[in-house]
Amino acid sequence: MAQSAISVDAHHEHQHDTFKLLGFWIFLVTDCIIFACLFAVYAVLRTHTDGDLTGRELFEVKGFTAETFILLASSFTSGLASLAMHKGSKKQLLGWLAVTVLLGLSFVGLEITEFANMASEGAKITTNGFLSSFFTLVGTHGLHVSFGLIWMIGVMVQIGRHDIDSLTKEKVTIVGLYWHFLDVVWIFIFTVVYLLGVM
Amino acid sequence: MGSHENHGSAKTYILGFLFSLLLTAIPLWLVIQHVMNKTALTVSILLIAVLQLIIQFFFFMHIREGEKPRFHVMALVLGAVMVFTIVAGSIWIMTFNSQVH
Amino acid sequence: MGEKAKGFFVTGDPLIYGADVSIIITLLGILIFLTYFKKWGWLWREWLTTVDHKKIGIMYLVSSLLMLFRGGVDALLMRMQLAMPNTHFLQSQHYNEIFTTHGTIMILFMAMPFMFALFNIVIPLQIGARDVAYPFLNAMSFWLFFFGALLFNLSFVIGGSPDAGWLSYPPLSELAGSPGPGQNFYIWGIQISGIGSLATGINFLVTILKMRAPGMKLMQMPLFTWSVLSSCITIIFAFPVLTVTLALLFVDRFFGAHIFTATGGGNPMMYVNLIWMWGHPEVYIVVLPAFGIYSEIVSTFSKKKIFGYKSMVFSMMIISVLGYFTWVHHFFTMGAGADVNTFFAITTMAIGIPTGVKIFNWLFTMFRGRITMTQPMLWTLAFIPCFLVGGATGVMLAAAPADYQYHNSYFLIAHFHQTLIGGVVFGYLAGLYYWWPKMFGFKLNDRIGKWAFWTWNIGFYVCFMPQYALGFMGMTRRVYTYGWDMGWAPYNMVSTVGAFLMGIGFVFQVWQILYSIKHGERDLTGDPWNGRTLEWSILSPAPHYNFAHLPAVKSDDAWWDMKNHRYGAAVQDNIKEYTPIHMPKNSGIPFLMSACWFVAGFGLTFEWIWMGVAGLAGVGICLLARSFQRNTDYYIPVDEIKRTEASLGRVV
Numbered sequence: 011m012a013q014s015a016i017s018v019d020a021h022h023e024h025q026h027d028t029f030k031l032l033g034f035w036i037f038l039v040t041d042c043i044i045f046a047c048l049f050a051v052y053a054v055l056r057t058h059t060d061g062d063l064t065g066r067e068l069f070e071v072k073g074f075t076a077e078t079f080i081l082l083a084s085s086f087t088s089g090l091a092s093l094a095m096h097k098g099s100k101k102q103l104l105g106w107l108a109v110t111v112l113l114g115l116s117f118v119g120l121e122i123t124e125f126a127n128m129a130s131e132g133a134k135i136t137t138n139g140f141l142s143s144f145f146t147l148v149g150t151h152g153l154h155v156s157f158g159l160i161w162m163i164g165v166m167v168q169i170g171r172h173d174i175d176s177l178t179k180e181k182v183t184i185v186g187l188y189w190h191f192l193d194v195v196w197i198f199i200f201t202v203v204y205l206l207g208v209m
Numbered sequence: 210m211g212s213h214e215n216h217g218s219a220k221t222y223i224l225g226f227l228f229s230l231l232l233t234a235i236p237l238w239l240v241i242q243h244v245m246n247k248t249a250l251t252v253s254i255l256l257i258a259v260l261q262l263i264i265q266f267f268f269f270m271h272i273r274e275g276e277k278p279r280f281h282v283m284a285l286v287l288g289a290v291m292v293f294t295i296v297a298g299s300i301w302i303m304t305f306n307s308q309v310h
Numbered sequence: 311m312g313e314k315a316k317g318f319f320v321t322g323d324p325l326i327y328g329a330d331v332s333i334i335i336t337l338l339g340i341l342i343f344l345t346y347f348k349k350w351g352w353l354w355r356e357w358l359t360t361v362d363h364k365k366i367g368i369m370y371l372v373s374s375l376l377m378l379f380r381g382g383v384d385a386l387l388m389r390m391q392l393a394m395p396n397t398h399f400l401q402s403q404h405y406n407e408i409f410t411t412h413g414t415i416m417i418l419f420m421a422m423p424f425m426f427a428l429f430n431i432v433i434p435l436q437i438g439a440r441d442v443a444y445p446f447l448n449a450m451s452f453w454l455f456f457f458g459a460l461l462f463n464l465s466f467v468i469g470g471s472p473d474a475g476w477l478s479y480p481p482l483s484e485l486a487g488s489p490g491p492g493q494n495f496y497i498w499g500i501q502i503s504g505i506g507s508l509a510t511g512i513n514f515l516v517t518i519l520k521m522r523a524p525g526m527k528l529m530q531m532p533l534f535t536w537s538v539l540s541s542c543i544t545i546i547f548a549f550p551v552l553t554v555t556l557a558l559l560f561v562d563r564f565f566g567a568h569i570f571t572a573t574g575g576g577n578p579m580m581y582v583n584l585i586w587m588w589g590h591p592e593v594y595i596v597v598l599p600a601f602g603i604y605s606e607i608v609s610t611f612s613k614k615k616i617f618g619y620k621s622m623v624f625s626m627m628i629i630s631v632l633g634y635f636t637w638v639h640h641f642f643t644m645g646a647g648a649d650v651n652t653f654f655a656i657t658t659m660a661i662g663i664p665t666g667v668k669i670f671n672w673l674f675t676m677f678r679g680r681i682t683m684t685q686p687m688l689w690t691l692a693f694i695p696c697f698l699v700g701g702a703t704g705v706m707l708a709a710a711p712a713d714y715q716y717h718n719s720y721f722l723i724a725h726f727h728q729t730l731i732g733g734v735v736f737g738y739l740a741g742l743y744y745w746w747p748k749m750f751g752f753k754l755n756d757r758i759g760k761w762a763f764w765t766w767n768i769g770f771y772v773c774f775m776p777q778y779a780l781g782f783m784g785m786t787r788r789v790y791t792y793g794w795d796m797g798w799a800p801y802n803m804v805s806t807v808g809a810f811l812m813g814i815g816f817v818f819q820v821w822q823i824l825y826s827i828k829h830g831e832r833d834l835t836g837d838p839w840n841g842r843t844l845e846w847s848i849l850s851p852a853p854h855y856n857f858a859h860l861p862a863v864k865s866d867d868a869w870w871d872m873k874n875h876r877y878g879a880a881v882q883d884n885i886k887e888y889t890p891i892h893m894p895k896n897s898g899i900p901f902l903m904s905a906c907w908f909v910a911g912f913g914l915t916f917e918w919i920w921m922g923v924a925g926l927a928g929v930g931i932c933l934l935a936r937s938f939q940r941n942t943d944y945y946i947p948v949d950e951i952k953r954t955e956a957s958l959g960r961v962v
């Protein structure tokens with residue numbers, strides 16, 4: 011419809027960009043609140059082990075340290091991706107996104123192994139209040155990461171099809187923001203759950 | 210469109226990454242080596258986490274970008290207050306509760 | 311107990327068989343109507359896929375009135391049961407189910423969508439915008455609400471209703487206390503619609519911040535817009551808490567975790583703490599827009615600028631933030647310790663101050679104004695004394711030591727109904743009468759409206775004043791029957807009579823609407839009340855692009871200013887060339903995706919994992935499909951704008 015009119019409102023479209031970004035920031039704030047509640051529950055229940063194993067006995071320093079550095083690196087590479095995008099290099103952009111996805115996948119893999127190991131030691135979500143809150147907090151973060159991975163792959167496919175244009179640019183920016191945000195949340199999981207746990 | 214905006218440079222990303230690595234390694238080392246007593250340790254690693262959050266916000270997420278007024282910054286600040294209220298408030302309220310029992 | 315054994319369909323109760331039959335007849339009726347008149351395509355194109363905020367608003371409105379009906383029937387059933395001592399009209403189990411569904415429906419499926427109806431219908435028009443910031447998301451919010459409410463209401467005939475109270479405290483709401491699917495219906499019904507509410511909060515926040523007409527500064531926004539802004543701020547901080555709380559309850563029930571359980575290291579009080587972190591702000595979420603409505607109405611019908619505009623804005627913003635710091639007053643009796651209780655008692659009382667400021671501002675606005683007694687104004691005037699009493703009894707409850715006396719008594723029931731009905735429902739009804747002509751192009755009949763008004767109001771006092779007395783006499787909430795020896799009988803009888811009066815008031819309103827559709831006074835000017843804000847500068851009902859020219863705003867009360875100084879839309883001959891208008895395309899995805907949520911919610915309610923997974927997969931596919939769409943908007947050509955404007959009677 012009315013193809014000719016497209017140029018009339020270029021300004022309008024630009025406005026829409028910043029709308030999306032503001033909306034997404036606000037969404038991130040609401041997601042912060044979600045994690046805040048999960049942290050609050052964890053803080054209240056962390057001593058409720060009901061006589062079972064505590065965090066100190068369950069958490070493995072090597073495992074969670076590896077997870078932390080991998081996620082940190084992926085946050086960095088997703089930043090490099092957005093840098094490549096602003097330079098206009100599609101190949102680099104797709105490359106860095108691919109690296110980010112691989113790092114993300116290995117993070118999720120490590121987390122699943124960690125959960126499985128804990129479960130085989132008898133530490134399950136059903137065991138006690140402490141573990142219930144642990145698995146919901148860390149698991150919710152893991153679900154967020156998995157969701158982000160699917161999303162990022164979807165964005166990569168779209169870049170493949172349509173190159174870097176205003177729409178795909180916006181998508182890369184937003185998914186990148188999401189990815190950095192998940193890294194920030196993980197810093198607190200790393201500190202509050204794991205470091206305080208093994209202390 | 211929007212090319213005049215500052216999207217960060219390779220330098221800021223690398224700098225931010227180095228800071229983050231450092232701010233992850235330090236608390237890890239502090240905890241493994243048990244350099245302080247428990248309360249001091251808890252407080253310092255929490256502070257370091259907050260520091261790292263700030264680093265990521267500035268170096269990776271570019272919160273200074275965007276047109277004025279920066280509503281997203283206001284939302285984040287208010288969000289931080291609410292996050293603090295939820296976590297600290299719950300701990301405050303619930304510990305009294307468990308002492309009573 | 312033992313509900314699983316009862317089977318899939320709820321059986322054994324004449325009320326429910328009645329409901330079954332009427333549901334089937336209604337559904338058949340709708341199907342036959344749509345097929346016979348070949349309306350399926352129309353339904354899909356005009357309503358199910360629409361992203362037009364005005365149509366979405368109307369759908370919210372219709373749903374919320376239906377829910378008001380169901381919640382009202384619940385209320386009348388309870389009042390019938392309580393009218394006399396030792397009644398056996400309802401069993402205790404049934405009574406529990408009814409107060410649970412009544413409370414949940416009234417707050418989440420009546421007040422919230424009614425509020426969103428007014429957001430949708432008014433906000434873009436009032437700030438001079440052509441749509442909301444995210445029209446697609448807006449449609450999604452509506453359909454999520456719709457399917458959430460549908461799921462919740464389904465529990466009446468399938469599986470069994472929830473019965474653990476409107477906030478479903480554990481351990482009662484845990485698997486051991488409520489093994490049937492009823493509690494899962496509660497969780498998923500609210501969860502699905504709650505995601506929609508959260509999205510609406512974000513949507514309108516961005517709309518108000520970013521899409522105001524050129525020139526409109528924040529401090530020139532109409533007060534209703536401000537009230538929506540403050541309400542949205544509260545939504546984005548409160549609703550995520552609800553989401554988490556219900557999700558955790560589900561994790562307990564579904565995976566056998568021990569977060570809120572009484573055994574295994576769980577902590578049921580943590581649930582109470584969390585749910586009120588949402589629940590208290592929730593009352594401000596619904597009451598703030600009502601305050602905004604009163605402000606618009608008082609100023610319009612006193613023909614004066616609102617008194618103390620700035621203090622109005624500040625008090626609303628203060629309420630929206632401070633409202634987040636009072637939640638413990640709902641469980642003072644939990645024993646959290648003296649300093650916790652003191653802190654929260656003080657914050658609670660502090661909220662009274664900005665509220666008081668607002669009431670004085672309304673009174674000062676009316677003072678020496680030339681007041682016209684229209685229906686919106688009547689409801690506004692009725693609100694003020696009602697809310698004063700509700701506020702006073704609220705402060706009585708906020709005094710923590712005294713609360714040990716009133717907690718969970720009928721005093722509390724009377725208090726919160728006074729604020730919820732007198733504050734929220736009256737406000738939304740006032741708004742409905744006020745903006746009705748803008749929505750549909752005709753006014754609602756005055757004579758029937760007065761009848762409705764007086765029966766509602768008299769009924770209200772007759773119903774709830776005796777309940778304060780009952781509270782002092784020791785009647786506790788949620789009791790399903792009592793003996794003659796308590797001396798409560800006369801008061802309860804009076805209260806029931808009042809409840810039925812309100813029911814009659816509602817019937818009057820339905821009649822009023824039906825009557826006015828045929829005989830209502832048409833509004834040809836677009837400005838039937840001599841209004842002050844931009845929504846009255848366009849014709850009623852608004853064309854689907856709202857403003858052919860975006861208005862240029864120079865002052866507060868923008869339309870009033872235009873009329874008095876003869877500029878903008880107030881001057882017909884001054885119209886510039888039209889330019890093509892950029893609009894979003896309709897989309898079926900919001901409807902389909904919410905339907906998938908419904909499937910997922912239904913599956914998880916019955917713990918049919920295959921169905922839950924299938925539904926969630928559908929949600930994921932819809933999300934991806936949307937992400938891959940590129941041509942989501944179009945331009946309305948100038949010819950079409952000219953034609954529309956001419957057909958609406960505006961000289962081109």
Ligand code: HEM
Pocket residue numbers: 382385386388389409410412413414416417421474475476477723727730731734735773786787788789809812
């Ligand atoms: C139309 C007139 C109404 C009447 C006659 C009425 C009556 C009642 C009655 C009899 C109860 C149960 C008291 C008990 O046994 O504990 C109740 C509870 C409740 N009502 Fe209403 N109500 C009305 C309107 C509303 C409205 C408009 C709202 C909200 C916007 C509302 C919200 C609630 C809530 C939240 C509860 C508590 C439910 C629970 O205990 O879990 N009511 N109402």
Ligand SMILES: [Cu+2]
Pocket residue numbers: 589590593636637639640
């Ligand atoms: Cu409250």
